[in-house]
Amino acid sequence: MSRRVVVIGGGLAGIAAAVRLADEGWNPIVLETRKKLGGRATSFPDHRSGQSLDNCQHVLMGCCTALLSLYDRLGVSDQIEWHESLYWQREDGGVDLLKPGMLPAPLHTARSFGRMKLLDRSGKSEIRRAMWKLLRGGHRLRQDYRGRTFGEFLSDLNQSAETIRLFWDTVIISACNLPCHQVAAEHGMQVFQEAFLPGRWAGTMGLSMVPLADLYDPAESIILEAGGALRLGCSVREICLEQKRAVGVMTADSMERGDAVISTVPPDRLAKLLRDDVRAQDRRLAHLEDFQFSPILGVHLHFAEQIMELPHLVLAGRPVHWIFNKGVDGQGRQHLHAVISAADEWMSLDEGEILERVMDEVRMALPMSEGLEPITVRAVKEKRATFSATPEIEPHRPGAGPGAIGVKGGDVESLFIAGDWCDTGWPATMEGAVRSGYRAAGAFAGTDPGIEEVPAGWLAHRLGVDR
Numbered sequence: 001m002s003r004r005v006v007v008i009g010g011g012l013a014g015i016a017a018a019v020r021l022a023d024e025g026w027n028p029i030v031l032e033t034r035k036k037l038g039g040r041a042t043s044f045p046d047h048r049s050g051q052s053l054d055n056c057q058h059v060l061m062g063c064c065t066a067l068l069s070l071y072d073r074l075g076v077s078d079q080i081e082w083h084e085s086l087y088w089q090r091e092d093g094g095v096d097l098l099k100p101g102m103l104p105a106p107l108h109t110a111r112s113f114g115r116m117k118l119l120d121r122s123g124k125s126e127i128r129r130a131m132w133k134l135l136r137g138g139h140r141l142r143q144d145y146r147g148r149t150f151g152e153f154l155s156d157l158n159q160s161a162e163t164i165r166l167f168w169d170t171v172i173i174s175a176c177n178l179p180c181h182q183v184a185a186e187h188g189m190q191v192f193q194e195a196f197l198p199g200r201w202a203g204t205m206g207l208s209m210v211p212l213a214d215l216y217d218p219a220e221s222i223i224l225e226a227g228g229a230l231r232l233g234c235s236v237r238e239i240c241l242e243q244k245r246a247v248g249v250m251t252a253d254s255m256e257r258g259d260a261v262i263s264t265v266p267p268d269r270l271a272k273l274l275r276d277d278v279r280a281q282d283r284r285l286a287h288l289e290d291f292q293f294s295p296i297l298g299v300h301l302h303f304a305e306q307i308m309e310l311p312h313l314v315l316a317g318r319p320v321h322w323i324f325n326k327g328v329d330g331q332g333r334q335h336l337h338a339v340i341s342a343a344d345e346w347m348s349l350d351e352g353e354i355l356e357r358v359m360d361e362v363r364m365a366l367p368m369s370e371g372l373e374p375i376t377v378r379a380v381k382e383k384r385a386t387f388s389a390t391p392e393i394e395p396h397r398p399g400a401g402p403g404a405i406g407v408k409g410g411d412v413e414s415l416f417i418a419g420d421w422c423d424t425g426w427p428a429t430m431e432g433a434v435r436s437g438y439r440a441a442g443a444f445a446g447t448d449p450g451i452e453e454v455p456a457g458w459l460a461h462r463l464g465v466d467r
């Protein structure tokens with residue numbers, strides 16, 4: 001054995017797989033098309049503002065245990081800023097605060113939820129009823145609703161259209177990049193069962209204080225010190241097989257051999273790296289074309305003066321979902337970032353049209369912006385931001401390792417698959433990507449991927465949260 005493992009892709013799944021392999025004594029050879037690590041969760045130099053901007057604000061939560069363990073390993077956990085309070089912008093111009101109080105989970109946000117003016121009394125009692133069902137149902141509820149959408153679950157609980165618009169869709173579109181009527185019920189339920197209900201830490205929101213790309217710098221030395229290699233600007237053209245065994249990959253100028261190949265690229269990319277007849281024989285690769293994608297639009301705005309004081313705003317029921325306050329620089333210029341998830345309707349707009357619509361929302365939420373125009377704008381469209389986590393695709397998300405006997409005569413040996421679209425139990429998120437990377441490394445090395453869940457508080461546990 002050479003102890004070399006070829007990792008295709010340097011996004012979070014690839015970084016997680018490579019770092020884990022390095023720590024277990026293997027030599028990961030990471031090949032990444034772009035000139036930097038991070039994949040979809042990264043930054044780019046913006047010439048208009050002169051800053052390094054994230055392609056989009058990336059939010060994590062306390063329940064993202066695998067991602068946090070990776071940040072720990074990279075030594076960058078102290079670059080994450082944590083927010084317990086969420087500020088909800090109402091359409092009447094007021095702001096509601098949702099924050100944990102003294103009561104034990106799952107009641108920790110009950111008091112501030114009760115004070116929110118976003119919903120009337122009947123809307124709140126609809127939500128309480130649904131939360132109780134989610135709490136008591138635990139994992140079994142997710143199984144019961146397999147093959148159905150979260151919207152069907154809400155409809156079974158008689159949630160009104162207004163409650164769905166103002167509350168459920170506001171949360172689910174941001175978390176899953178699909179509205180309730182499209183997202184698989186298990187993922188909608190997961191958001192509340194794993195982030196909102198178990199305890200105050202699970203639902204605490206984390207934001208990077210540095211450009212995302214900076215978080216991954218330490219990965220390079222970990223890989224190199226383990227005897228591995230990092231090839232940036234290097235595209236894999238084909239996964240090479242001998243018999244039905246993956247033995248390496250072909251790039252533009254060489255073949256990289258390894259004991260195994262871990263692919264961490266999205267499904268449409270992976271489809272191009274293997275011959276059709278090979279794919280047809282590996283049950284994990286049979287449905288790569290069935291994955292659909294959902295877009296996200298991020299709009300960076302710089303203003304000459306400060307117009308926002310709160311750290312962020314959740315725009316409940318609005319076309320723009322979040323405004324993040326990215327701070328004021330030394331010259332007093334404020335940087336805001338507006339995020340639109342499930343942004344299908346925005347993809348055909350040009351930057352001027354996008355700005356007009358975004359500024360309507362900014363003016364509604366931030367009265368201090370009245371009469372002001374941003375001094376720089378950068379709209380970043382990510383058409384294939386995440387795979388669509390619908391009920392139809394769930395059964396086709398592949399596991400990491402080859403099975404002993406595939407449905408049609410055996411999977412490709414030594415080929416391991418990772419990426420946020422794989423069978424991680426999570427929708428397309430940084431957490432899902434890291435879990436998939438750890439699982440692929442564990443499946444190859446025969447070790448435990450070492451993924452822990454955030455434990456629920458005593459009352460939440462007793463009431464059924466993690467059962």
Ligand SMILES: Cc1cc2nc3c(=O)[nH]c(=O)nc-3n(C[C@H](O)[C@H](O)[C@H](O)COP(=O)(O)OP(=O)(O)OC[C@H]3O[C@@H](n4cnc5c(N)ncnc54)[C@H](O)[C@@H]3O)c2cc1C
Pocket residue numbers: 008009010011012013014031032033034037038039040041055056057058059060234235236237264265266269296297298382384385386418419420421428429430431433
């Ligand atoms: C706009 C936007 C906003 C988001 N917001 C959030 C959020 O708030 N919170 C959250 O948790 N998640 C968010 N996500 C999702 C998150 O970014 C992804 O789930 C995660 O980064 C996916 O990581 P990955 O490693 O699976 O895939 P990728 O990041 O896509 O990595 C795959 C890598 O493979 C490389 N590659 C492709 N083909 C080849 C080839 N042939 N050879 C070599 N390399 C190749 C690519 O360049 C890429 O770097 C967001 C995504 C987007 C796009």
